[in-house]
Amino acid sequence: MNNKYQVLKKYFGYDEFREGQELLIDSILDGNDTLGIMPTGAGKSICFQIPALMLEGITLVVSPLISLMKDQVSALNQSGIHAAFLNSSLTQNQYKLALQYAKEGRYKIIYIAPERLMTEDFLDLALNSNISMISIDEAHCVSQWGQDFRPSYLKIVEFIESLPSRPIVSAFTATATTEVKDDIIRMLKLQDPTTLTTGFDRKNLHFSVQTPKDKYAVVSKYIKENEDKSGIIYCLTRKIVEEVCERLDREGVAVTRYHAGLSDAERHKNQDDFIYDVKPIMVATNAFGMGIDKSNVSFVIHYNMPKNIESYYQEAGRSGRDGEPAECILLYAGQDVVTNQFFIENNSDNEGLDRETFEVVKQRDRERLKKMTFYCFTNECLRDYILRYFGEYGTNYCGNCSNCMTQFDTLDVTDIAQGIIGCILDCRQRYGITVIIDTVHGSNSAKIRQYRMNENQYYGKLSHVTIPRLRQVLNHLILTNYLNLTNEEYAILKLTPISKSVLDDNELITMKLAKEREIVPKEKKLKKATKGSSKNKNPELFELLRKLRTDIAKEESMPPYIIFTDKTLTQMCDLLPTTYEEMLTVSGVGEVKYSKYGERFLKIINQYMRSSKKV
Numbered sequence: 001m002n003n004k005y006q007v008l009k010k011y012f013g014y015d016e017f018r019e020g021q022e023l024l025i026d027s028i029l030d031g032n033d034t035l036g037i038m039p040t041g042a043g044k045s046i047c048f049q050i051p052a053l054m055l056e057g058i059t060l061v062v063s064p065l066i067s068l069m070k071d072q073v074s075a076l077n078q079s080g081i082h083a084a085f086l087n088s089s090l091t092q093n094q095y096k097l098a099l100q101y102a103k104e105g106r107y108k109i110i111y112i113a114p115e116r117l118m119t120e121d122f123l124d125l126a127l128n129s130n131i132s133m134i135s136i137d138e139a140h141c142v143s144q145w146g147q148d149f150r151p152s153y154l155k156i157v158e159f160i161e162s163l164p165s166r167p168i169v170s171a172f173t174a175t176a177t178t179e180v181k182d183d184i185i186r187m188l189k190l191q192d193p194t195t196l197t198t199g200f201d202r203k204n205l206h207f208s209v210q211t212p213k214d215k216y217a218v219v220s221k222y223i224k225e226n227e228d229k230s231g232i233i234y235c236l237t238r239k240i241v242e243e244v245c246e247r248l249d250r251e252g253v254a255v256t257r258y259h260a261g262l263s264d265a266e267r268h269k270n271q272d273d274f275i276y277d278v279k280p281i282m283v284a285t286n287a288f289g290m291g292i293d294k295s296n297v298s299f300v301i302h303y304n305m306p307k308n309i310e311s312y313y314q315e316a317g318r319s320g321r322d323g324e325p326a327e328c329i330l331l332y333a334g335q336d337v338v339t340n341q342f343f344i345e346n347n348s349d350n351e352g353l354d355r356e357t358f359e360v361v362k363q364r365d366r367e368r369l370k371k372m373t374f375y376c377f378t379n380e381c382l383r384d385y386i387l388r389y390f391g392e393y394g395t396n397y398c399g400n401c402s403n404c405m406t407q408f409d410t411l412d413v414t415d416i417a418q419g420i421i422g423c424i425l426d427c428r429q430r431y432g433i434t435v436i437i438d439t440v441h442g443s444n445s446a447k448i449r450q451y452r453m454n455e456n457q458y459y460g461k462l463s464h465v466t467i468p469r470l471r472q473v474l475n476h477l478i479l480t481n482y483l484n485l486t487n488e489e490y491a492i493l494k495l496t497p498i499s500k501s502v503l504d505d506n507e508l509i510t511m512k513l514a515k516e517r518e519i520v521p522k523e524k525k526l527k528k529a530t531k532g533s534s535k536n537k538n539p540e541l542f543e544l545l546r547k548l549r550t551d552i553a554k555e556e557s558m559p560p561y562i563i564f565t566d567k568t569l570t571q572m573c574d575l576l577p578t579t580y581e582e583m584l585t586v587s588g589v590g591e592v593k594y595s596k597y598g599e600r601f602l603k604i605i606n607q608y609m610r611s612s613k614k615v
């Protein structure tokens with residue numbers, strides 16, 4: 001039998017394991033329950049796919065995402081592994097046939113949607129097969145405290161318990177908060193699991209936040225400056241998706257769109273257009289992307305701030321999966337907070353929950369939104385902010401985010417802080433952010449008069465300071481615990497034990513404020529470094545290989561990256577392999593793929609070398 005290194009090379013074409021993979025694989029092969037927590041793109045799939053190939057019986061992979069199942073099963077079949085999926089995208093006949101083949105033992109790995117586990121047909125198969133492992137992908141879906149709780153995940157344990165003998169249970173997720181982790185272990189009844197959390201940092205991603213007056217102008221400019229790149233633009237609502245997509249389309253950009261309001265057929269087509277690089281720019285709501293493993297996405301722009309850091313990191317993390325430098329740009333506006341608040345208060349996803357749990361979940365959603373909003377205002381390192389959110393401690397300075405790269409000015413904001421804190425004290429801590437800011441700024445609105453805030457001692461005291469600057473200082477006071485924002489639907493500003501020191505002791509409050517700067521300076525810099533896909537030594541060859549890959553992709557009806565990733569093609573251009581042995585040293589080329597396509601690629605490389613007289 002093959003050992004794990006041979007399996008890695010033969011089926012996946014890789015020479016080395018990445019951080020954490022080996023430990024998880026060994027744990028499973030030793031028969032232990034195993035929990036792997038790794039960020040998107042870290043390579044979780046291999047951690048259960050390799051043991052699945054090495055264990056005796058069948059491995060069931062529970063996954064909530066239909067598109068992901070299809071993609072992974074295609075990739076496995078391409079690599080010569082017998083796998084299938086069972087979910088609602090199959091017709092009744094296809095489903096029956098797949099079950100039939102499964103019974104005959106034709107598949108080593110079967111992907112299944114959680115709702116199907118306890119169905120009669122499937123139980124019949126499960127009870128009569130040798131199931132050596134159950135792997136639960138996106139395991140955080142079992143937790144009500146996670147951001148995508150799915151009640152059907154609660155059935156998994158029931159299913160496992162109905163089997164004649166308990167298989168190894170392995171679970172994987174990219175959500176790392178301690179709460180969710182504990183919940184996964186408890187709800188899935190993992191038995192003394194080996195648990196591994198790998199670093200969440202994705203060093204190749206550059207993070208930035210901008211607050212432009214005209215978001216569309218920023219997007220349009222960015223796309224023009226990065227013409228040959230593929231990217232995703234996430235918007236909060238379908239309406240914004242339609243608008244942005246249409247405007248880009250009118251400007252001649254090869255763009256497509258995706259949201260839940262489109263027909264199945266259109267969504268399917270648009271997704272394929274994006275994956276096959278027919279339309280390299282995708283404008284979408286958060287309905288898009290779960291399980292999309294397109295390796296050459298080189299930027300993700302958030303046209304609106306998403307609802308929480310989990311979603312943000314997951315969506316932004318869909319860029320740079322090939323390890324190349326990638327950009328994650330968030331375009332913030334105050335309206336984004338309001339829209340998200342509306343979604344939270346009117347969320348119908350959790351209707352199945354009892355009232356009390358429902359309220360708790362809502363409360364957590366508000367808390368998450370608050371932390372997301374702080375991300376847009378913090379002057380600290382953005383990467384550090386995200387990593388701390390997930391319970392990791394990074395360095396304070398990453399040198400690869402908009403905050404680290406901007407030179408900060410340290411300003412004395414004591415007088416502004418005094419005005420804000422004094423105003424809150426004077427009105428006996430009864431109001432939220434907007435009322436306080438309007439008061440110190442001296443607004444003459446009906447609301448201010450109705451609350452009689454125009455009689456507040458501090459009314460109009462800070463009329464010389466702009467409202468955005470007031471907000472920045474106020475946010476800073478919350479972040480540094482000089483103020484507390486209550487966690488209710490109408491969040492109220494409260495003083496903390498240290499607030500008064502600002503008024504009494506004349507404590508100096510300084511904060512770092514970014515200097516005024518040009519929008520998108522970083523993009524230009526990055527463009528030079530990675531112009532096109534021609535970062536390799538032989539750009540013309542790259543184009544030839546890419547063309548061959550496109551042809552093969554069409555022949556096989558597969559996305560190009562499933563044939564070979566850009567990274568693999570780049571390596572071919574750098575190493576210029578001319579023989580079977582040399583070709584196998586290229587990362588991403590395994591024996592199975594070689595036998596399918598290797599010679600066609602070798603032929604192009606040999607021709608190229610002859611024509612450019614390299615041999």
Ligand code: ADP
Binds near residue numbers: 014038046293
């Ligand atoms: P995740 O599920 O953690 O988001 P995937 O399992 O989809 O990530 O893997 C992301 C990408 O990394 C895939 O293209 C995969 O083939 C690649 N990959 C995984 N393991 C390795 C490895 N050991 N060496 C090189 N590439 C790898």
Ligand code: ZN
Binds near residue numbers: 380383384396400404
């Ligand atoms: Zn940084």
